[in-house]
Amino acid sequence: MKVNFVDLRAQYLSIKPEMDAAIAGILESCAFVNSRSFEKDFATYLDLKNVVGVGNGTDALCMAVHCLGIGPGDEVICPANTFIATAEGIGWAGATPVFVDCDPVTYNLDPTKIEAAITPRTRAIVAVHLYGQPADMDPIVKIAKDHGLLLIEDCAQSHAATYKGKKAGTFGDVACFSFYPGKNLGAYGDGGAVATNNDELAAAVRKLGDHGSSVKYRHDFEGINSRLDGMQGAVLSVKLKHLEKWSDRRIAVAARYNAGLKDVCVVPQTAAGVRHVFHLYVIQVNNRDDVMKHLGEQGIGCGIHYPVALPVTPAYAHLGYGAEQFPVSCGIADKLVSLPMHADLTDEQVDFVIQEVKKVAK
Numbered sequence: 013m014k015v016n017f018v019d020l021r022a023q024y025l026s027i028k029p030e031m032d033a034a035i036a037g038i039l040e041s042c043a044f045v046n047s048r049s050f051e052k053d054f055a056t057y058l059d060l061k062n063v064v065g066v067g068n069g070t071d072a073l074c075m076a077v078h079c080l081g082i083g084p085g086d087e088v089i090c091p092a093n094t095f096i097a098t099a100e101g102i103g104w105a106g107a108t109p110v111f112v113d114c115d116p117v118t119y120n121l122d123p124t125k126i127e128a129a130i131t132p133r134t135r136a137i138v139a140v141h142l143y144g145q146p147a148d149m150d151p152i153v154k155i156a157k158d159h160g161l162l163l164i165e166d167c168a169q170s171h172a173a174t175y176k177g178k179k180a181g182t183f184g185d186v187a188c189f190s191f192y193p194g195k196n197l198g199a200y201g202d203g204g205a206v207a208t209n210n211d212e213l214a215a216a217v218r219k220l221g222d223h224g225s226s227v228k229y230r231h232d233f234e235g236i237n238s239r240l241d242g243m244q245g246a247v248l249s250v251k252l253k254h255l256e257k258w259s260d261r262r263i264a265v266a267a268r269y270n271a272g273l274k275d276v277c278v279v280p281q282t283a284a285g286v287r288h289v290f291h292l293y294v295i296q297v298n299n300r301d302d303v304m305k306h307l308g309e310q311g312i313g314c315g316i317h318y319p320v321a322l323p324v325t326p327a328y329a330h331l332g333y334g335a336e337q338f339p340v341s342c343g344i345a346d347k348l349v350s351l352p353m354h355a356d357l358t359d360e361q362v363d364f365v366i367q368e369v370k371k372v373a374k
């Protein structure tokens with residue numbers, strides 16, 4: 013039995029007629045350049061006033077940080093345990109990422125460690141809802157308010173996740189989404205979006221991504237070209253209709269894994285009041301090389317998210333951090349393994365993965 017880490021082909025086949033019709037519609041209309049219809053659909057889904065489609069999730073972060081007026085001389089707090097794009101958004105805007113360690117249970121930004129990282133230069137916090145589990149937003153929102161900081165949500169892994177009944181992406185000043193194909197809501201190419209109730213911010217992001225222009229050929233400043241194209245928008249509108257059902261299936265797969273693996277390794281825990289949508293199903297083992305080698309030999313795809321904590325990654329060596337400052341993020345980096353996770357996994361496949369992990373995990 014082969015078990016893919018993600019299975020975009022199985023997903024496509026499950027919605028083929030609908031998807032083929034949507035793509036044919038774009039070819040017929042030649043509406044290639046933007047995706048206003050999906051932007052509306054996604055704004056309605058999130059219950060936010062504005063969604064601006066951009067080229068990818070990394071652009072969404074860079075553009076949001078820049079358009080919030082953050083730049084050189086400013087510091088922005090972000091988690092040590094996340095994909096580099098979170099910090100790239102800060103660095104590309106000219107600001108300095110300030111890393112904070114993660115919580116050992118949820119792997120998300122540890123709210124009890126944020127205040128020690130705040131300085132007079134701090135302008136914002138980027139909360140990442142990592143692996144699909146919302147960060148602990150009540151204390152994070154309070155810290156941002158108490159210190160007059162902007163709050164940015166990195167929702168690249170958390171489409172359809174909720175915290176105390178409210179969708180991830182609706183807690184901060186702005187939310188940044190990725191529609192990279194393997195994300196929970198994924199396009200058939202790169203895509204991203206900035207979502208916000210702030211009309212001015214949305215207009216600024218739109219203008220930045222369209223060559224500094226909101227009226228054709230009137231360029232108020234040098235912008236960039238970063239838009240969500242029509243084809244991707246059509247794909248995403250089709251997939252958005254299935255997102256709730258797919259999220260429920262991910263949650264059921266995670267529950268089955270947890271039941272099968274809880275006595276063999278550290279399994280993910282969902283915090284109270286949270287809908288963890290399991291973009292990734294991440295366990296901890298003490299013999300990762302053996303586990304990954306064995307799973308690979310059995311045809312089971314797996315991955316590591318992430319092998320090196322950001323503060324000690326070469327890209328941030330100039331900031332001078334040491335691993336001892338991030339005991340949790342650096343301590344788990346050698347133990348994390350991500351098992352296959354997607355909505356098209358069958359119970360038989362999940363049971364096969366459980367059986368094979370059990371044979372080797374220590």
Ligand SMILES: *Cc1c(COP(=O)(O)O)cnc(C)c1O
Binds near residue numbers: 070166169189191
């Ligand atoms: C995928 C991802 C991004 C970046 O998205 P791209 O669309 O690949 O640029 C940002 N942050 C996190 C946490 C991600 O997982």
